[in-house]
Amino acid sequence: MNQSPRPAGEAHSPPGAAVMTQGLGVRGPRGWAFSDINITAAPGALIAVVGPSGTGRTCLLLALTGRMRITAGLAEVGEYRLPRQMTAVRRSTGLGPVPGVSDLEPALTVAEQLRERALLARRFGGSLRGLLRPRAERAADSRARIDNALSRAGLDLDTLPKGPRTAVRDLERLEALRLSVALALIGCPRLLAVDDADLKLSAADQARAWSMLRGIADGGTTVLAVCSEPPQGAVVVTTRRADRPREASGLNATSTTSAASTTSGPGELDGARKSSQTSKTRKTRQDRTAHEHEEGAPDAIAEAGRA
Structure with a gap:
């Protein structure tokens, strides 16, 4: 052929x-x-x-x-x-x-x-x-x-x-x-x-x-x-x-705070405060992780020629 x-x-x-x-x-x-x-x-x-x-x-x-x-x-x-x-x-x-x-x-x-x-x-x-x-x-x-x-x-x-x-x-x-x-x-x-x-x-x-x-x-x-x-x-x-922070994470934190303001009992108020604090701590960790990724990328590129 x-x-x-x-x-x-x-x-x-x-x-x-x-x-x-x-x-x-x-x-x-x-x-x-x-x-x-x-x-x-x-x-x-x-x-x-x-x-x-x-x-x-x-x-x-x-x-x-x-x-x-x-x-x-x-x-x-x-x-x-x-x-x-x-x-x-x-x-x-x-x-x-x-x-x-x-x-x-x-x-x-x-x-x-x-x-x-x-x-x-x-x-x-x-x-x-x-x-x-x-x-x-x-x-x-x-x-x-x-x-x-x-x-x-x-x-x-x-x-x-x-x-x-x-x-x-x-x-x-x-x-x-x-x-x-x-x-x-x-x-x-x-x-x-x-x-x-x-x-x-x-x-x-x-x-x-x-x-x-x-x-x-x-x-x-x-x-x-x-x-x-x-x-x-x-x-x-x-x-x-x-686990990167998204825009919705900010909305979730706001929603938790609003829920705390509507509670009346001391126990419920303490629980809401703890929930709010937990959300803030989680968001801080997510922000730190995202920052490490964004800071690490340029440094890694700078090291590319040394590999």
Whole structure:
């Protein structure tokens, strides 16, 4: 049976990595960045990480790509286990946009940014035999990697204001997202991680961004994306803890106080006061826990480069 020709660079795309975690957590110098995260996702899944700001969404993304050491629980990314095989996980995963970790270089042109990443992928991600190939073969391989990555990210360089010579600083938000994803795909990761996938995008651009990421997942690469609203069909993971204080907790405290003011007997009044005090103590503990999470997340991100 005749087979249709494979697109350029497709041979570089390895199968996606399954993701499994049990009780996963990262603790920073001032508290937990996140804790008790449980995930079961098949290879090629689209995983959406949601939760309020400051609950460790970015830290979870970095931990699952081997760029931040976990301090609790277990995790498997493909056949590798964390934290024991962080280096192997790091090599098999790729970072799209992560502020402060994998930012684009605004002074470079799009073409320069792509060539630089292809060179790094060939030098540090390839085999010794590959490095010893003739220069023409190495150049052709880099071109195939770039073309394949651009195609999967949906970035057409000819549509940019100055084509490949467009400065990164002049890209629109969706174009910059596509470029960041393409750069990560040049390294042929089994898992692609994207932070703030839908940040500062219009509704139409959000739909285009999710279409891109879903297409990458459908192509076999597992996608892990931090977002504010998960798309339909995604494996949804939340970093919000069950014991975090909610707005309703304040209402409950008010209700208890009101009940105390309507009691008439001394015993009933004492009981209501004790109930009110217990509610206040519980809320103080919840507030402290939430504060530790929000304070711990930035510290843990700062430690990411030392893992």
